[in-house]
Amino acid sequence: MYLIGLTGGIAAGKSTIARRLVEHGAVHIDADQLARRVVEKGTPGLASIREEFGDSVIAADGTLDRARLGQRVFGDPEALARLNAIVHPLVRALSETLIAKAGAEKPDAVVVYDVPLLVEAQVDHPFDLIVVANATRRTRVKRLVEIRGLEEDHAVARVESQAGDTERLRIADVIIDTDGSMAHTVSETDALWARIRREQRAATP
Structure with a gap:
């Protein structure tokens, strides 16, 4: 690979x-798409964001309210760092899984x-x-x-x-x-x- x-x-x-x-x-793996996947409704990632930032960043349908979260972290380096500490490790783990899968399916x-x-x-x-x-x-x-x-x-x-x-x-x-x-x-x-x-x-x- x-x-x-x-x-x-x-x-x-x-x-x-x-x-x-x-x-x-x-094979294309998009980190932005992975970042959305790891905070979908029902994921541990979304639960962690809710615990860290409160119910105000969760929409009525139980999904992440990206606009509200953006308002919380934009211009606030400390809040952004807290968000990244949740999302980045999850994206890394998922990307490692997908990269390994691609290599296993096709070694070259x-x-x-x-x-x-x-x-x-x-x-x-x-x-x-x-x-x-x-x-x-x-x-x-x-x-x-x-x-x-x-x-x-x-x-x-x-x-x-x-x-x-x-x-x-x-x-x-x-x-x-x-x-x-x-x-x-x-x-x-x-x-x-x-x-x-x-x-x-x-x-x-």
């Missing part, structure tokens, strides 16, 4: 890279673990390669406004709330520049796939 850690700031083009790698045959699988907060959450899986999707702050804000419909001040706040580009680039084995056209990003991703396959062939006895 070949394990890739894919990261990058919000609106940096991670989904384009992940989608192209899946088209080539990679290429697994892409898409972790937007790889730096912030200090994810330390034994990655064969860490790939960073990199776009300028200006481009990312523009995408959030034009594609996702955010107000510009909200878009700027979202971008600035994450780790800086320098921190992400410092851990990168491969940097894919997503500032240009989608065709360029796809081409760079194709080159990455070719490199991975060469490395896999070279490692095969």
Whole structure:
């Protein structure tokens, strides 16, 4: 199995890279989706959040009220740290299970673990390669406004709330520049796939 850690700031083009790698045959595991799964209705994760933050963050149907929880933790580093202390270990355990399952089902699988907060959450899986999707702050804000419909001040706040580009680039084995056209990003991703396959062939006895 070949394990890739894919990261990058919000609106940096991670989904384009992940989608192209899946088209080539990679298995995609999305940390954001896992974070939602571990706090679904009836899970120990949701029970822990309720115990920590109270009934006010639970909706009438028993699910997590994400808007209310967001209001509690946004701008409050201590509250956010308490939330992360609940969610991150659960996501890590689930991701380890899914990665192991992918490798067991197909020993030569290429697994892409898409972790937007790889730096912030200090994810330390034994990655064969860490790939960073990199776009300028200006481009990312523009995408959030034009594609996702955010107000510009909200878009700027979202971008600035994450780790800086320098921190992400410092851990990168491969940097894919997503500032240009989608065709360029796809081409760079194709080159990455070719490199991975060469490395896999070279490692095969």
